Amino acid sequence: MTHDLRTVLGDLVAVNSRLTRLAASASGNTESPAIWRTLAVLRDLGPVRLGELARASRVSQPTMTKLVHTLDERGWIRRIADAGDARAWLISADASGIAALNAWRDEIATVLEPTFADLTDDEVATLAASVEIVRARLERARAAMQAGEVA
C-alpha cells in the first residue's frame, strides 16, 4: 500500500502532540518542553549566538531571550561574550545542562516504557528510523534557512 505523504505529515504532528502530553502529564517533570527542546538544539549546534539559536529553534528572538535567561538561572548554559562583537553572546550548553537533558530523556523513557514495552524489535527499529528521518530533515531545513539568510 502506498501512503500519502501529506496525510502522513499531518498525522505525524497530530499524534506526537498527544504523545508529548502523555509524557508531560505522566512524568512529574516541572520544566517545560521548550527548555528541553532548546537544550537539545544547543547540544547539536554547539556555541551559537542567541539570535541564531532562536532561528534554529524556530522561536522569536524575545522568546529565546527568556528561555536563555531561564536556562542560565538553572546553570545549564554559559553565556560567553563574543570577542569580535560586543553586542553578541555565544550561548553554550553547560555540562550540567547536558546531564539534565539526559536525565529528562531518561525520565520520559521510564514513563513511556510500560506503554511501549511489548514492541517488537522491528517496531522499535521503525520508530528509530523515523526519528532519524525527521531529525535529518529538521537539520536540512535549518541549514537551508541559514543559507537563505545569506542570499
Added chain:
Amino acid sequence: MTHDLRTVLGDLVAVNSRLTRLAASASGNTESPAIWRTLAVLRDLGPVRLGELARASRVSQPTMTKLVHTLDERGWIRRIADAGDARAWLISADASGIAALNAWRDEIATVLEPTFADLTDDEVATLAASVEIVRARLERARAAMQAGEVA
C-alpha cells in the same frame, strides 16, 4: 543493529517537539496546537463528557473547560446536555470542526512538504508505520487509564 527502546522514546519526543515548532512557525496558523489536539481526540472518541475528554487528552479539567469554551466560540463543537445527568455535558465535534481540523492538517502538510518531498516510498512508509505504532499505544494507554478508574 539493535536499538535501545529508552533512547528511542526520548528522542521521539525531543525530535517531534522541534518538528511541531517548525510546522507552527512556518505556517501562519494562529490557532494553538491544543485546539487541534483536542479536536482530534474528540473526532476519535465521539461525544464524551468534558471530564473524560480532559483525561483522554491528558490535561486537567479546568484546562479542558477553557479549551472547550474556545472551541465553542469557533463553532467547532456542540455541547449537548446529558439527559441523565444535569451536571454533565456531552461534547461533540461539529462538522465544521472536523472540516477545520482537516484544513489544518492540509496546511501543515503544505508547509512541511517541501522539506520532506524527496522521501523515498520506503521512508514515507516508515513514517506512516511509526504514526500507527504510536497511535495504537496512545489508544491503549487511554483505555487502560479508563479501566483503572473503574477498579
Added chain:
DNA sequence: CATATTGCATAGCTAAGCTATGTATAGTGG
C-alpha cells in the same frame, strides 16, 4: 562623523497549563 543596520533586552499582550476552590446536581444512610 552621521546614519542605517544589527543583536539583544524589555514591555505588554494572549493562551496553555496548573492547583485550589466554588456551585450545583447526584447519590446515599438514617
Added chain:
DNA sequence: CCACTATACATAGCTTAGCTATGCAATATG
C-alpha cells in the same frame, strides 16, 4: 425526606511559552 458526601463542571489566580512592537547599544557604511 433530609442531611451529608461525592461528582461534574466553572471560576480564580498563578506561571510560562509564544508573539509583536519597541528600546538601546554596538557595528557597519556612506
